[in-house]
Amino acid sequence: MFIQKLGQELLQLLSLMKAKKRAYFLGLLGDGIGQASVLVALPFVFKDLTDFAHTKDPALLTRAIVTIAAMFLLFSLLSPFFSYIYRRCVRELIADIRLLVFQRLSRLPFAYYEQHHSGDTMSRLGNDVQLMERAYGEQLKTLCIILLSLIGSIIGMFALDGKIATVLLLVSTLTLYVNAQFAKSVRRIGDQLQQQLGIGTERLSDFLAGLPVVKMFHLHNVVTARYTKANEEVASSAIKQGHKHALLEGTNFFIQFVSFGGMLVVGIMLVAKQMIGLGVLVAMIQQQMLVTLAFLQLGHVITTLQGSLAGASRIVGFLQEPLEPDQYPLRFAHADDSDSMLKMEQVVFGYTADTKVLDGVSLHIGRGQMAALVGTSGGGKSTVMKLLLGYYPPAAGSLFLMGKPLGQYSIAELRSLVAYVPQDAFLFEGTIAENIRYGCQDATEEDVVRACKAAYAHDFILELPDGYQTRTGERGAKLSGGQRQRIAIARAILKNAPILLLDEATSALDAESEYWVQQALAALMQEKTVLVIAHRLSTVEHADIIYVLHEGKVVEQGRHAELLAQNGLYASMYEVQQRKDLPAREWSQSSAGLA
Ligand SMILES: Nc1ncnc2c1ncn2[C@@H]1O[C@H](COP(=O)(O)OP(=O)(O)OP(=O)(O)O)[C@@H](O)[C@H]1O
Numbered sequence: 101m102f103i104q105k106l107g108q109e110l111l112q113l114l115s116l117m118k119a120k121k122r123a124y125f126l127g128l129l130g131d132g133i134g135q136a137s138v139l140v141a142l143p144f145v146f147k148d149l150t151d152f153a154h155t156k157d158p159a160l161l162t163r164a165i166v167t168i169a170a171m172f173l174l175f176s177l178l179s180p181f182f183s184y185i186y187r188r189c190v191r192e193l194i195a196d197i198r199l200l201v202f203q204r205l206s207r208l209p210f211a212y213y214e215q216h217h218s219g220d221t222m223s224r225l226g227n228d229v230q231l232m233e234r235a236y237g238e239q240l241k242t243l244c245i246i247l248l249s250l251i252g253s254i255i256g257m258f259a260l261d262g263k264i265a266t267v268l269l270l271v272s273t274l275t276l277y278v279n280a281q282f283a284k285s286v287r288r289i290g291d292q293l294q295q296q297l298g299i300g301t302e303r304l305s306d307f308l309a310g311l312p313v314v315k316m317f318h319l320h321n322v323v324t325a326r327y328t329k330a331n332e333e334v335a336s337s338a339i340k341q342g343h344k345h346a347l348l349e350g351t352n353f354f355i356q357f358v359s360f361g362g363m364l365v366v367g368i369m370l371v372a373k374q375m376i377g378l379g380v381l382v383a384m385i386q387q388q389m390l391v392t393l394a395f396l397q398l399g400h401v402i403t404t405l406q407g408s409l410a411g412a413s414r415i416v417g418f419l420q421e422p423l424e425p426d427q428y429p430l431r432f433a434h435a436d437d438s439d440s441m442l443k444m445e446q447v448v449f450g451y452t453a454d455t456k457v458l459d460g461v462s463l464h465i466g467r468g469q470m471a472a473l474v475g476t477s478g479g480g481k482s483t484v485m486k487l488l489l490g491y492y493p494p495a496a497g498s499l500f501l502m503g504k505p506l507g508q509y510s511i512a513e514l515r516s517l518v519a520y521v522p523q524d525a526f527l528f529e530g531t532i533a534e535n536i537r538y539g540c541q542d543a544t545e546e547d548v549v550r551a552c553k554a555a556y557a558h559d560f561i562l563e564l565p566d567g568y569q570t571r572t573g574e575r576g577a578k579l580s581g582g583q584r585q586r587i588a589i590a591r592a593i594l595k596n597a598p599i600l601l602l603d604e605a606t607s608a609l610d611a612e613s614e615y616w617v618q619q620a621l622a623a624l625m626q627e628k629t630v631l632v633i634a635h636r637l638s639t640v641e642h643a644d645i646i647y648v649l650h651e652g653k654v655v656e657q658g659r660h661a662e663l664l665a666q667n668g669l670y671a672s673m674y675e676v677q678q679r680k681d682l683p684a685r686e687w688s689q690s691s692a693g694l695a
Pocket residue numbers: 214451452457476477478479480481482483484
């Protein structure tokens with residue numbers, strides 16, 4: 101079972117080598133054979149020298165000198181050459197694997213990112229890839245040298261004396277057995293340790309992402325306590341691992357001591373009775389030490405290799421995560437012959453099979469119209485957006501874009517038709533110009549400036565120290581919320597997609613920023629079909645149609661005045677917000693008057 105699992109994981113590790121397999125094994129075996137043959141040949145040199153001292157036979161001295169010269173050649177010339185091939189291969193292999201992991205990561209379905217913590221994913225790229233590097237770069241090579249020198253030494257021992265070799269081999273096998281027993285529990289602890297390291301990384305990335313919240317609520321003690329707990333668990337597993345290793349070392353030392361002492365005593369008695377020569381005893385002791393050492397190292401390398409293989413197996417598992425499909429396999433019997441740009445018919449959706457987050461939602465948005473999604477928190481507004489962006493397919497019902505069923509679009513086509521401005525505009529580390537150009541990578545400088553002027557961003561960008569070349573900082577941290585939002589709007593203007601999805605962010609902005617963002621949005625919405633999630637109902641009073649979502653159902657729909665007249669959920673939400681919004685609205689109106 102254990103051997104079978106080890107073998108399977110080794111195969112997984114080798115499966116990632118692909119085209120580099122040949123060069124890797126050439127380097128590995130070349131270097132391994134060089135180092136192992138030196139180890140195995142050395143006892144024979146000592147045998148010849150001991151026998152020469154005893155018999156004065158010059159042929160023995162010549163053979164010893166020739167062997168040493170051959171060893172020198174192997175060790176100083178060939179071994180470094182193969183070692184170079186091998187090391188280079190490992191570096192290239194690890195770079196390839198990192199890239200593979202990243203490429204897979206960038207093409208996973210949206211559900212994956214929602215279900216996995218980013219810290220866990222970071223740990224994949226960091227810890228697990230590092231473990232693989234150790235497996236390819238150190239442990240497999242050590243394993244190769246050990247196995248080769250083990251085979252060479254066993255053959256050498258049998259060449260010296262078959263009976264003694266059999267007894268010594270049995271003792272050495274005991275070492276292997278003990279090590280294999282330890283390996284299982286060390287592996288278990290190793291798996292636990294990696295998992296706990298992943299949790300530690302999660303805590304760290306949570307802390308970094310939530311730094312403003314930590315500062316604002318003075319949560320240092322809370323986050324430190326969470327991190328301390330994860331850290332203590334890591335330390336506890338690492339100590340347990342250390343304890344097992346120490347116990348293993350002690351046991352191995354005992355076995356080695358007994359077998360070495362036994363060999364020495366029995367060997368001297370045999371030499372005294374002239375049953376074997378002194379040279380044979382000297383060579384036999386050395387070969388036996390090599391075999392015992394090889395078994396000892398074998399145990400150690402297998403336990404550490406197992407830890408690395410666990411990392412490799414997580415990477416292999418990750419590389420098998422299903423990719424986002426190019427197209428959803430949705431079949432719809434009919435095309436939409438209405439004039440709608442965006443249409444949902446009785447759409448049902450749940451994040452899990454047994455829940456319904458959207459329960460028969462129907463929307464109809466005509467060309468050039470502005471529609472709004474409003475409603476209670478958790479009502480399903482963002483989920484509607486996720487379906488329209490092709491992050492998830494609907495479980496039932498129909499979804500049409502520009503009259504064509506969703507299933508007839510590739511995901512890439514779908515996303516080219518839609519521009520999305522989220523609530524929290526994300527900017528990549530880089531310059532402002534680069535960030536805007538993500539909307540259309542072929543855009544010229546003039547296009548970028550035009551988009552920024554339309555998004556009311558041009559003036560503030562010019563005031564920044566390096567203008568369009570100003571770096572935005574991590575997640576755009578060097579800019580204000582309103583500035584980030586206007587850059588995101590400029591990016592969307594540049595994309596120039598016919599359908600615009602907006603998640604209204606103005607509630608998080610101060611009155612002045614809100615005013616400029618609203619102006620920018622008005623420019624963005626021109627001649628577009630717009631669906632906006634509105635958190636503040638005052639911003640969608642002029643929408644062509646408003647859909648009120650509550651617990652996954654459209655409970656009201658119509659224009660602002662019609663909904664007020666219905667005196668239902670919308671009317672009561674509007675009334676509550678009117679009272680809260682008053683000061684901001686007054687400022688906004690007076691600014692508009694000034695502008
Ligand atoms: N990735 C997810 N996995 C599981 N459930 C989710 C996921 N995202 C949202 N939900 C659940 O789906 C329901 C609808 O969420 P959604 O975010 O669509 O609501 P919303 O109307 O946009 O809410 P809000 O106005 O508060 O942002 C909620 O009950 C939420 O808990």
